[in-house]
Amino acid sequence: MLASGSRGNAVLAYSGTRGVLVDCGISARQVRLRIEAAGLAGVRIEAVALTHEHADHTAGVRVLARTLEVPVLATPGTLHAASSTLADVPETAPLRLGDAIRVAGLSLTPFRSSHDAAEPVGFRISFPSGRALGYLSDSGVLTDETLEALAACEVLAVEANHDLEMLERGPYPAFLKARIRSAVGHLSNDDAAAGLAALAHDGLNTVIGLHLSEQNNTPHHALSALGRARERLGIDARVVAASQHEPLVCAV
Numbered sequence: 001m002l003a004s005g006s007r008g009n010a011v012l013a014y015s016g017t018r019g020v021l022v023d024c025g026i027s028a029r030q031v032r033l034r035i036e037a038a039g040l041a042g043v044r045i046e047a048v049a050l051t052h053e054h055a056d057h058t059a060g061v062r063v064l065a066r067t068l069e070v071p072v073l074a075t076p077g078t079l080h081a082a083s084s085t086l087a088d089v090p091e092t093a094p095l096r097l098g099d100a101i102r103v104a105g106l107s108l109t110p111f112r113s114s115h116d117a118a119e120p121v122g123f124r125i126s127f128p129s130g131r132a133l134g135y136l137s138d139s140g141v142l143t144d145e146t147l148e149a150l151a152a153c154e155v156l157a158v159e160a161n162h163d164l165e166m167l168e169r170g171p172y173p174a175f176l177k178a179r180i181r182s183a184v185g186h187l188s189n190d191d192a193a194a195g196l197a198a199l200a201h202d203g204l205n206t207v208i209g210l211h212l213s214e215q216n217n218t219p220h221h222a223l224s225a226l227g228r229a230r231e232r233l234g235i236d237a238r239v240v241a242a243s244q245h246e247p248l249v250c251a252v
């Protein structure tokens, strides 16, 4: 997890020296610096896959795709909505919901998320080991379809955007609070904990809270909610929070 939050998102999924970048909402330079800081300078990005067109997921994609000469993969709706950003990238390719694609030795399956964007998705990413990372950022609700797509992943990265009470008492205007809480907004800490309860299984080794709001959440709040769920479930998965500023390296 190179960066996670409303000021930019980027995840490098890799195996050996081959990698795919999921979202590029930080600058191409920051992507490079954070990959180096994570000790992964030897990993080559072979493609960028986008979850949706919002700037915190796409701000750096144009420069990065042009510099590295790699294709950008996204659903037709996202490609269309981001068309001005993607106008002069070397190549774009459409992703279809539920259809796995092979890239950088990994298998990526996009699944529908629930967010106020054109055609947003999360990804299930399968590694050569057979293990999988489930990645869902920016979703207002966890639907049955989402839970099915995220089932039996060894690493679960799920949005834990806000603490409901902090959001309620916080400085955001009412319309923005309503948007965040809506079915096409962002998942709360409690939503992420409910997701963990629905998705827990013996093979689950790590749970990562994503896209923590700097106004309406703290790592402490997010980790407490996920930690309480873990205790109730009696599982011993590691629970961590992805950061806006620091890369987080995680074995799948």
Ligand SMILES: [Zn+2]
Pocket: 005, 006, 009, 054, 056, 057, 138, 211
């Ligand atoms: Zn976002």
Ligand SMILES: [Zn+2]
Pocket: 052, 054, 115, 117, 138
């Ligand atoms: Zn978004």
